[in-house]
Amino acid sequence: xxxxxxxxxxxxxxxxxxxxxxxxxxxxxxxxxxxxxxx
Amino acid sequence: xxxxxxxxxxxxxxxxxxxxxxxxxxxxxxxxxxxxxxxxxxxxxxxxxxxxxxxxxxxxxxxxxxxxxxxxxxxxxxxxxxxxxxxxxxxxxxxxxxxxxxxxxxxxxxxxxxxxxxxxxxxxxxxxxxxxxxxxxxxxxxxxxxxxxxxxxxxxxxxxxxxxxxxxxxxxxxxxxxxxxxxxxxxxxxxxxxxxxxxxxxxxxxxxxxxxxxxxxxxxxxxxxxxxxxxxxxxxxxxxxxxxxxxxxxxxxxxxxxxxxxxxxxxxxxxxxxxxxxxxxxxxxxxxxxxxxxxxxxxxxxxxxxxxxxxxxxxxxxxxxxxxxxxxxxxxxxxxxxxxxxxxxxxxxxxxxxxxxxxxxxxxxxxxxxxxxxxxxxxxxxxxxxxxxxxxxxxxxxxxxxxxxxxxxxxxxxxxxxxxxxxxxxxxxxxxxxxxxxxxxxxxxxxxxxxxxxxxxxxxxxxxxxxxxxxxxxxxxxxxxxxxxxxxxxxxxxxxxxxx
Numbered sequence: 008x009x010x011x012x013x014x015x016x017x018x019x020x021x022x023x024x025x026x027x028x029x030x031x032x033x034x035x036x037x038x039x040x041x042x043x044x045x046x
Numbered sequence: 047x048x049x050x051x052x053x054x055x056x057x058x059x060x061x062x063x064x065x066x067x068x069x070x071x072x073x074x075x076x077x078x079x080x081x082x083x084x085x086x087x088x089x090x091x092x093x094x095x096x097x098x099x100x101x102x103x104x105x106x107x108x109x110x111x112x113x114x115x116x117x118x119x120x121x122x123x124x125x126x127x128x129x130x131x132x133x134x135x136x137x138x139x140x141x142x143x144x145x146x147x148x149x150x151x152x153x154x155x156x157x158x159x160x161x162x163x164x165x166x167x168x169x170x171x172x173x174x175x176x177x178x179x180x181x182x183x184x185x186x187x188x189x190x191x192x193x194x195x196x197x198x199x200x201x202x203x204x205x206x207x208x209x210x211x212x213x214x215x216x217x218x219x220x221x222x223x224x225x226x227x228x229x230x231x232x233x234x235x236x237x238x239x240x241x242x243x244x245x246x247x248x249x250x251x252x253x254x255x256x257x258x259x260x261x262x263x264x265x266x267x268x269x270x271x272x273x274x275x276x277x278x279x280x281x282x283x284x285x286x287x288x289x290x291x292x293x294x295x296x297x298x299x300x301x302x303x304x305x306x307x308x309x310x311x312x313x314x315x316x317x318x319x320x321x322x323x324x325x326x327x328x329x330x331x332x333x334x335x336x337x338x339x340x341x342x343x344x345x346x347x348x349x350x351x352x353x354x355x356x357x358x359x360x361x362x363x364x365x366x367x368x369x370x371x372x373x374x375x376x377x378x379x380x381x382x383x384x385x386x387x388x389x390x391x392x393x394x395x396x397x398x399x400x401x402x403x404x405x406x407x408x409x410x411x412x413x414x415x416x417x418x419x420x421x422x423x424x425x426x427x428x429x430x431x432x433x434x435x436x437x438x439x440x441x442x443x444x445x446x447x448x449x450x451x452x453x454x455x456x457x458x459x460x461x462x463x464x465x466x467x468x469x470x471x472x473x474x475x476x477x478x479x480x481x482x483x484x485x486x487x488x489x490x491x492x493x494x495x496x497x498x499x500x501x502x503x504x505x506x507x508x509x510x511x512x513x514x515x516x517x518x519x520x521x522x523x524x525x526x527x528x529x530x531x532x533x534x535x536x537x538x539x540x541x542x543x544x545x546x
Contacts, residue, residue: 010459010460011459027136027323030134037327038123046264
């Protein structure tokens with residue numbers, strides 16, 4: 008109705024997107040760990 | 047020699063000779079403009095990852111994050127990490143570039159909208175890449191000069207860096223850039239982490255660091271009122287930066303080849319997403335060095351000198367050369383790609399389109415090399431002669447978002463037409479001008495205004511004017527929805543694409 012061109016995402020798209028977010032969370036946790044070492 | 051120990055000088059020389067050789071080696075098989083501007087779309091995941099990492103990471107970022115962290119503590123990391131939350135979206139964006147099967151982003155604006163918008167985008171793209179190249183060379187030249195205690199002048203450092211990436215970049219285009227980025231990427235990782243063990247040893251390890259630096263410097267939260275020259279980092283600020291980056295990133299000229307030079311969509315995805323993820327990890331090391339410098343140099347007048355001072359004072363003979371090589375690698379790996387991208391815009395979207403349609407590829411290659419040289423020369427000239435380059439560069443960042451609105455409209459909304467796309471670019475630009483220069487709004491509020499205004503203008507104007515030609519739209523979306531590898535379906539539908 009709105010002429011939008013969305014398609015159902017593939018499995019590679021969904022899984023890769025979730026894994027990428029896990030990577031981001033991992034980097035933040037790593038940073039929090041590093042700044043606490045020796046405190 | 048040049049203020050360097052002979053071992054450092056030899057290390058630096060070895061790097062420069064090695065990377066130039068690798069670039070020239072990659073240039074052997076370049077014979078078409080598809081080879082030169084898109085590397086024949088033949089690169090695998092490792093090369094694409096290091097290419098995205100190398101192109102997206104440069105020395106001045108390490109220097110500025112270390113400087114911000116010296117001033118603000120670990121919260122200074124956000125000056126690069128503001129894009130952390132956009133990184134997973136690169137997984138979704140990268141296949142677009144590969145699947146469109148274009149050589150340049152201006153191809154998209156011409157094919158989906160109009161030649162006039164493609165020309166306007168080409169002008170923006172040229173300004174963007176020229177200024178980026180000029181500013182990066184200038185910043186790295188100054189830092190290299192600082193590390194050698196002034197023995198190497200910024201001008202000499204700039205001349206050497208420029209000469210070397212021109213030698214292999216002009217000969218080999220994007221393949222040379224990608225192959226050398228693979229080597230230079232490792233040097234950028236060295237640049238990021240080399241100082242960490244030395245600063246830790248200097249301040250007495252992690253515990254010594256915590257004893258000498260106030261506890262609040264280890265917080266990831268920025269102070270409420272930032273020092274002069276730094277933005278206030280709030281939740282709204284981060285949110286708007288992420289939105290603005292997601293809109294504008296598609297319009298940065300080099301992202302067409304960062305997403306499109308891989309063998310398949312997966313190569314582009316892995317490269318674009320994890321090349322930038324690697325950069326975020328390196329950012330952690332830059333910020334850490336900045337905080338450690340608070341203990342080592344309590345009173346630096348210019349915080350951005352912290353990284354250079356620590357390099358000069360702490361690194362032993364031999365590693366100073368490695369650090370210099372890494373700094374040069376970080377800037378060369380970006381400049382070579384941008385130079386090729388600027389050349390592609392002129393050759394493909396101006397010269398071949400309007401002046402010389404049916405010449406052999408060897409002719410376009412020759413023109414492309416001259417244009418690439420001009421792009422670098424223009425960037426250096428403007429940078430060295432203008433006092434407001436930083437201001438101009440910030441303008442190009444926002445311009446990217448103006449074009450990004452039209453890009454997303456063209457990709458996601460069939461009803462979006464050329465007039466709507468023009469309205470998006472012009473209205474968002476006008477609102478940006480008002481909010482920035484007349485009303486003096488904060489950055490995040492500027493983003494909110496021009497993005498919402500631009501999208502609204504695009505929708506209203508598209509709906510009030512006739513839709514685009516149906517055949518043209520069908521062709522565009524058929525290509526966009528046909529995965530790489532299924533090109534036979536396009537041929538069956540009578541659609542020919544460049545550089546399959």
